[in-house]
Amino acid sequence: MARPHVLVIPYPVQGHVIPLLELSLCLVKHGIKVSFVNTKYNHERITSSFAEGSDIGSKISLVWIADGSDSAEKAKKPVSTGEVLRHMPGKVEELIDCLINGSESEKISCVLADQSIGWALDIAKKKGIPRAAFCPAAAAQLVHGLSIPKLIENGIIDKNGTPLRKQTIQLSPSMPSLSTENLAWLNVGNLTTQKHIFELMMRNIKSMQLTEWLLCNSSYVLEQSAFTLSPNIIPIGPLLTSNASGNSAGNFWPQDLTIMNWLDQQSPSSVIYVAFGSFRTMSPSQFQELALGLELSNRPFIWVAQPDFRQGNNNEYPQGFEDRVGDRGQMVGWAPQKKILRHASVACFISHCGWNSTMESVSNGIPILCWPHFADQFLNKSYVCDVWNVGMGFETDERGIITSNEIRDKIKQLLNDEDLKERAKHLKEKVLSGIREGGKSRNNLDGFVKWIKMKN
Template sequence: MGRRGHILALPYPAPDHVSRMMALCRVIENHGFKITFVNTEFIHKRVVSAQSLMDSNIDLVSIPDGLDPEDERKDSDYPKLCEAMLLHMPAKLEQLVRRVNATSFDDEDQITCFITEFGMSWALEVAYKMGIRGATYWPLSATYCTAIGLARNQALEKIMSVVDETEGGGRTQFSEDLESVLGLPNCDLETMKRALEYGMRNIRAMDTTDWWLCNSAYELEADEFARIPKLLPIGPFPPECGDSRSLFFPEDDSCIDWLDQHPPCSVIYVAFSSVGTLEPTQFVELALGLDLSNRPFLWVGRPKITGSEHRSCLVYPNEFRGTRGKIVTWAPQPKVLNHPSTACFLSNCDWPSTTEGLCSAVPFLCLPFISDQPFNMSYICDAWKVGVRLDPDENGIIPRSEIKNKVEQLLGDESIRARSSQLRTKIFDTIAGGGRSSKNFNSFINWLKLHR
């Protein structure tokens, strides 16, 4: 009996990234492969405590990220985390692989391939050293992959042009757009430099493999894939591929019963990703805008949505009635988006939510925060024309009147819903048996089987 193939998967240690890598692994597992899913100890504890994978055959293991247990792991501490990971994790990862392989039965279950996220591609150096093949995975859009590459080059040029690094306390004059793309707002020279060094280390390591996988489709971003020929679209994976339950938050299924009580295409679904926060003033305007819409709404008011530590710190304005709505801490999003009562999706346009909305043919109201979200909004509103943007006022706040007016505009435009349905058909065609994404993914699976 030959080896069935044993994959080691390593995502970047952030909830959305871990969830996207897990979605890929669940699909690969269906092809008969064994999966060892490696998280940092900090993330591992969160996944285990959520008990979301109790019936899964995927083995969850962990290694330390190099930071102290009491250290915060916020987006603003990205360079600190990256430095710690590079210093401590390669050796720990190699020890883990040797331990797994040493305890494998008759070599049948030894690790045969690494799949790392782009942001953890340094691990391919470990794989290469140990004679193990590897692949790397980009869970976001091809457009954002291109944007990050351009932003890194611009930032490197800026750093190289700085003659006196100590002038002004060592701070640079990076543009807000550049810092937003890189996910490093208000950063100083040294912080930017450390983040770029980490990114360049990953890019160099990616040269050890020909498999650069992307959770998108030619049909969605043809021009961007033409710019990066090595990037291979294999998605977007719809929620029904594998188990779509949340890895980090308990889902409130009562909202499905609530949706059942409403007419088709009547409910505004409001949800943002597991990271990013609303300014308190924006939170108030959103609440009052939902009231003004005079429509039923389902609002995911997750913990820390306004930067507060506890759910009880969400302060709703006195005039907020909310009688037409239901507010939950977390929702089973794919079920909500596919429910016939859902009329539109007010989203921050992170890529997972974008693809889930596209696969459900639900029009978007766009309120992006940072990182890839403005790029995704541009595609949603300008390229695919399946949503509308919420425009801020002169103070950078989207007022309640804007929310009310754009809800009416979106739900009154039947052409947007028609285009949403057409785009969903294209997506399901490309991930079906004869589609381009499906063929690419099957080629990768065949390569895994050949080298197991």
């Protein structure tokens, strides 16, 4: 009898690809075959970024579909949200048909799809294939999405997702509060992109009713109220596995592993780690204020500015900055974040508050200085600062700029707050207990694996 075979389909951006690859590696360890579907653009970026000695390609079948464009120039760019809606469904259905009509070993036991592309679940249902959805974001973010009809009914937003007035909403007393200005779909790109994201979210409300499992990269410890509101969401996180080389799976850029040698030479709890994910943009003036703030901190730091971020915005370091910070400042294009956040030399994380970064920081007891930019990051900041109390936010000046003095002062304030640091360590232990043998997240994942094997 052939092994159970799961077809995994992420939303085609790095923050969604990484946790689904981590989950895929978990499934492989349980004897399940995984075929992981990327767009051609993402497939090429990921495979070219594999660290030397990476064993991911030997464990998981990495397959790709066309990006939905015949243009050679456009094929070199990420898939837009509109293309996710228009072109990807047909390409995915063609792939599924090919597998269904192939050998016995290729038959699909389950389609595991990112919950933000519910159309993949629609296709699986049409083909008679068991279905599971995965949320790479906070359960609270998913609950907010599923609550859109109620938000419309209560006159908080209109049918297009536009807030009818500025207000703060809180779905339950112990969940994070969120301004209607920061609803996830309102902080992603231009108006066309926002429209497409909202359209996807509305479609997904119906698609979620088709799934037999709705998994989430979170834990009961972190989001008990969200799981109480929506008990059909099953936490299996945080997903912290990695490949044999110890590096995260699914990076779009090669990681600068030499930074670990420098980190080994730093004092315990001394290094500021700065990283804003794969989508962050920053004005030249804000970029310079950040550089000067790190300089003023007088602490060693690692600053990750991925190549697209710097080149696309013509950001330059302040004159003489690199000479003044010398060896204590390490500016890199892309870094092995999981390894860095596990390192004893790291004191805090200046972060955009993407959910993956938040999970990695919390799981290592690292306090967070929150600098959200778009989508769900504002909700995650509320968790960090207001619910878990393991971080702080920055204040902007009258220009909307976070100044160098504000950065310096918040670093000092956070690192002098012993109670906050102790809360971060305590939360780490509670979170990790959930993924150990007998923990709730671990038991949920084991239950999902058994279900897949039963469906084979």
